[in-house]
Amino acid sequence: MQWINLLLFLVLAAVIDRTIKLPVLRKWLGLCLLITGPTVLLYATSWTIGAQLESLPIVAFVTGIGLLSTPNIYRRVKTTHPLLIAPILNLAPDFPDDPIMLHLLQVLHEGIGLPKHKAITLDTSVNHDLGCSSTEAKQLMRVLKQEFGLRSGDYKNSRYFKHRSFDAHLRYVERGSEEKLPLTIDMLYQAVKAKHWDTQTLEAKRCHEP
Template sequence: MKLAANLPDTLTLRELMQVLHEEIGLPEHKTVSLQTAINLDLGCNGSDAQHLMETLEQHFGLELADYDAYRYFQPAGNDPHLKRKAKGREGKVPLTIGMLYQAINAGTWDTQALEE
């Protein structure tokens, strides 16, 4: 995996990158930065996304009270409701490595703060 040169060199970020590599795999041919979206750029969705967030919650003690998986990820399996898209649910919000890093440092998921 190639990491962007401007990534902070912290233990937390190194651990986060290791978890991401183990859980969803990081591309070897693409440079990964804090702006890399795990859902849109790396294709993490469904049960992989659910497992990843549970792992981050356990590994880092991350509180996910304000976290809405449907905001970022397609659901696991076949969802008959995806055939007719509900108003306002067509696209997914990018969930970046930087957002995960900020949430871990804060200890909690604050959607409004992370998406600003």
């Protein structure tokens, strides 16, 4: 009976993981299960033994950890984007065409949109040239972490984007990136290749290029 209950709990945990896809719900449910597991184990031990549900608190705890550690796992739908098959953009002649760059272009296209007719170079900046907002940039860095294993290092969103603030009507508005440093495609490319964001190295390379 205990093994049957364990199997049922594992199936239920798998169903929950597949069903709950919103990051906020995964975080809250994960936190609840993370607390429920040890609580049941400490204060309802006799009940779980009597009902032959000894595995309940352990499965609840492990499921909670799983939900908390993967809040954005279903945020992006995995698709085969045309950029991975045949680039359709107006790329500079010396633009890299290796799999990492094509994958990065895919992420940028899906996240902020890339123009088909405007020339794109390594110096094209996502904040100045492509109109990426501060909110989009934060999501972009999360996707790069998920897709490429990029460690954020000393990356600061405020270095390239202005903070959101209230306007005259007390609404949150994006303040753009005027007077902020450019965040170029090449900087993102070098970062994902190194799997680490090092501001000094990336910006120094940009400044020293002819």
